[in-house]
Amino acid sequence: MQTIYMDNNATTKVDPEVLGEMMPYFTDLYGNPSSMHRFGGQIGAKMVEARKRVADLLGCEPDEIIFTACGTESDNTAIRSALSARPDKKHIVTSRVEHPAILSLCKHLEKREGYAVTYLSVDESGNVDLEEFRKSLRDDTAIVSVMWANNETGVIFPVEEMATICRERDIIFHTDAVQAVGKVAIDLRKTPIDMLSLSGHKLHAPKGIGALFVRKRLPYRPFLIGGHQERGRRAGTENTAGVIGLGKACELAGQHIEDENTRVKALRDRLENGLLDIIPHARLNGDRQNRLPNTTNISFGYIEGEAILLMLDQLGICASSGSACTSGSLEPSHVLRAMGVPYNFAHGSIRFSLSRYNTEEEVDFIIENLPKVIETLRKLSPFSAEGDDGSSCTTPRSTE
Amino acid sequence: MWEYTDLVKDHFLNPRNAGTMDDADGIGEVGSLACGDALKLYLKIDDNGIIQDAKFQTFGCASAIASSSALTELLKGKSVEEAQKLTNKDIADYLGGLPREKMHCSVMGQEALEQALKNYRGEAGTVAEHQHEGELICECFGLMDEEILRAIKENDLKTVEDVTNFTKAGGGCGKCIPDLENLLAQAHGEKAACSVPEASAPPAAGLTNMQRMHLIEQVIDEEIRPMLQKDGGNIELVDVDRTDVYVRLLGMCAGCPSSQATLTGLVEAQLREKVDPEISIKEG
Numbered sequence: 001m002q003t004i005y006m007d008n009n010a011t012t013k014v015d016p017e018v019l020g021e022m023m024p025y026f027t028d029l030y031g032n033p034s035s036m037h038r039f040g041g042q043i044g045a046k047m048v049e050a051r052k053r054v055a056d057l058l059g060c061e062p063d064e065i066i067f068t069a070c071g072t073e074s075d076n077t078a079i080r081s082a083l084s085a086r087p088d089k090k091h092i093v094t095s096r097v098e099h100p101a102i103l104s105l106c107k108h109l110e111k112r113e114g115y116a117v118t119y120l121s122v123d124e125s126g127n128v129d130l131e132e133f134r135k136s137l138r139d140d141t142a143i144v145s146v147m148w149a150n151n152e153t154g155v156i157f158p159v160e161e162m163a164t165i166c167r168e169r170d171i172i173f174h175t176d177a178v179q180a181v182g183k184v185a186i187d188l189r190k191t192p193i194d195m196l197s198l199s200g201h202k203l204h205a206p207k208g209i210g211a212l213f214v215r216k217r218l219p220y221r222p223f224l225i226g227g228h229q230e231r232g233r234r235a236g237t238e239n240t241a242g243v244i245g246l247g248k249a250c251e252l253a254g255q256h257i258e259d260e261n262t263r264v265k266a267l268r269d270r271l272e273n274g275l276l277d278i279i280p281h282a283r284l285n286g287d288r289q290n291r292l293p294n295t296t297n298i299s300f301g302y303i304e305g306e307a308i309l310l311m312l313d314q315l316g317i318c319a320s321s322g323s324a325c326t327s328g329s330l331e332p333s334h335v336l337r338a339m340g341v342p343y344n345f346a347h348g349s350i351r352f353s354l355s356r357y358n359t360e361e362e363v364d365f366i367i368e369n370l371p372k373v374i375e376t377l378r379k380l381s382p383f384s385a386e387g388d389d390g391s392s393c394t395t396p397r398s399t400e
Numbered sequence: 401m402w403e404y405t406d407l408v409k410d411h412f413l414n415p416r417n418a419g420t421m422d423d424a425d426g427i428g429e430v431g432s433l434a435c436g437d438a439l440k441l442y443l444k445i446d447d448n449g450i451i452q453d454a455k456f457q458t459f460g461c462a463s464a465i466a467s468s469s470a471l472t473e474l475l476k477g478k479s480v481e482e483a484q485k486l487t488n489k490d491i492a493d494y495l496g497g498l499p500r501e502k503m504h505c506s507v508m509g510q511e512a513l514e515q516a517l518k519n520y521r522g523e524a525g526t527v528a529e530h531q532h533e534g535e536l537i538c539e540c541f542g543l544m545d546e547e548i549l550r551a552i553k554e555n556d557l558k559t560v561e562d563v564t565n566f567t568k569a570g571g572g573c574g575k576c577i578p579d580l581e582n583l584l585a586q587a588h589g590e591k592a593a594c595s596v597p598e599a600s601a602p603p604a605a606g607l608t609n610m611q612r613m614h615l616i617e618q619v620i621d622e623e624i625r626p627m628l629q630k631d632g633g634n635i636e637l638v639d640v641d642r643t644d645v646y647v648r649l650l651g652m653c654a655g656c657p658s659s660q661a662t663l664t665g666l667v668e669a670q671l672r673e674k675v676d677p678e679i680s681i682k683e684g
């Protein structure tokens with residue numbers, strides 16, 4: 001059975017060229033770049049090249065890049081650094097639809113460390129309101145951290161405008177750009193964004209490598225303290241192969257960005273329109289225009305997401321769901337709930353996230369097979385689309 | 401991905417007895433779209449009280465569908481008396497087990513069965529209504545104390561997490577978690593069921609002004625603020641003047657169109673209940 005992989009917002013395939021560049025650094029060139037001998041030292045030059053490749057993709061200087069282990073580490077480092085650089089400021093602004101790498105940290109800071117956090121809401125298309133954002137800023141706001149693009153819906157936030165507003169108020173602005181890097185054009189020279197997180201495995205590098213951009217002269221406090229690696233900004237022996245792989249992946253991402261925004265986007269649209277046209281009671285979650293070219297999030301009313309995913313899995317199709325049942329939690333995705341997606345739809349949401357490896361045949365296979373899956377499950381369901389908006393529970397929910 | 405047994409997968413992919421029944425003798429409906437799973441069970445029962453046929457319709461995840469399918473298989477050929485004794489454990493066992501987080505799917509089967517049998521005996525309609533005595537504990541999932549207590553006892557549940565896995569109570573906003581802790585204690589024979597934690601001790605009669613203020617602060621910190629923070633809001637205590645309590649809403653709550661409702665429905669109500677019934681809330 002063929003595997004059709006459309007879960008690229010979760011993780012991506014390592015590009016063979018990336019792997020090719022990394023291999024020698026697992027085998028023959030295994031030295032420690034901090035060593036005094038030439039055998040270790042020779043790796044340094046390759047790391048310089050990797051750092052430059054990452055910087056080129058982001059439009060920044062190589063020495064503004066700190067290599068980390070993942071997006072989560074970059075996010076945590078950025079926020080913690082800003083807070084300790086501004087110890088007198090006790091307020092954070094973020095959004096309600098962030099990744100847990102930000103949300104869980106903010107909740108922790110709120111609960112355990114006495115910070116106040118404002119969570120920006122989103123409208124039904126998943127967009128934030130700049131006016132609400134402006135009003136949320138306070139004199140004691142230390143940092144604003146808002147994602148560049150949402151992982152579930154692909155909706156793109158106006159981070160450049162937000163960063164400009166923050167600059168005027170001398171507030172540090174961080175963006176979790178894990179989903180955006182390689183999919184939208186980024187030029188940090190042209191924006192006042194202070195910090196940006198990215199993760200290798202979302203752009204065809206392996207898992208276990210990430211990076212944090214920290215603008216020059218921004219006060220910075222390291223998260224990992226130890227040796228002098230990364231100029232003392234992130235201690236710990238470098239993941240040299242990972243760094244080199246990330247460098248190559250960034251170079252390739254730069255070359256593919258055009259393809260991502262034309263061919264991949266067209267494939268995504270073909271899939272989306274194909275499904276929305278054929279399947280009744282299906283709706284798109286998220287702004288149709290303002291979103292990543294590779295992501296579509298569709299809700300199929302009156303059925304449940306995990307059941308859809310498992311049936312797709314039988315056909316070799318990999319996607320993901322914001323359905324609560326896939327996560328062990330009981331409430332549907334916080335992103336869809338924040339957008340006010342009604343329950344009858346929120347429970348049956350499926351995200352397809354494409355990459356440059358997807359083909360038209362794969363898209364057509366899904367268009368041909370998914371409607372049957374939906375029909376099978378709807379036949380099993382006691383709810384019909386008629387006259388049930390899903391808002392009623394045996395006992396009404398207090399939270400609604 | 402969940403670790404499902406081959407039987408769960410088989411009953412999910414090839415559900416037995418799916419569909420409706422026009423001439424059912426008993427129908428039981430539980431759950432809802434909002435709750436994330438629902439089951440409608442149909443029973444055909446002959447004059448000797450033997451279940452001749454059972455059918456189901458399910459909205460839910462793979463284990464909800466598999467549990468419903470298993471339930472109908474278990475029921476066919478059984479007498480009403482035998483069926484009455486069937487528990488959620490029998491359903492889970494029939495499937496070779498369910499992930500612990502999914503046990504509520506089997507509980508849903510048991511509840512639908514009870515409802516269908518009540519309906520067969522003419523004692524109730526098809527939809528489970530919470531008309532029985534008892535207290536609503538989990539508003540998110542509409543669960544009453546007696547249902548939760550039964551699940552605790554029948555399945556020997558020990559922790560709140562267990563209770564959530566088996567009944568869903570506590571899996572939404574989390575407001576009911578202290579009540580679930582009390583029910584657990586009650587089921588395990590501790591006195592805690594009726595003893596209320598100190599923060600919610602009886603009204604502040606006899607307290608000095610200072611003590612009274614501390615109590616107000618405590619209720620705000622421990623009860624009210626966490627609720628507001630869940631929605632991205634917050635609250636600040638500004639002043640206390642006898643029974644007038646001045647507060648300021650912060651974060652998402654400030655400027656929220658329903659801030660007045662929050663002030664009276666939540667803040668004032670909690671303080672009246674836990675400190676002094678005379679308290680009135682003012683925006684400071």
Ligand code: FES
Binds near residue numbers: 538539573577
């Ligand atoms: S009231 Fe129980 S989870 Fe919300």
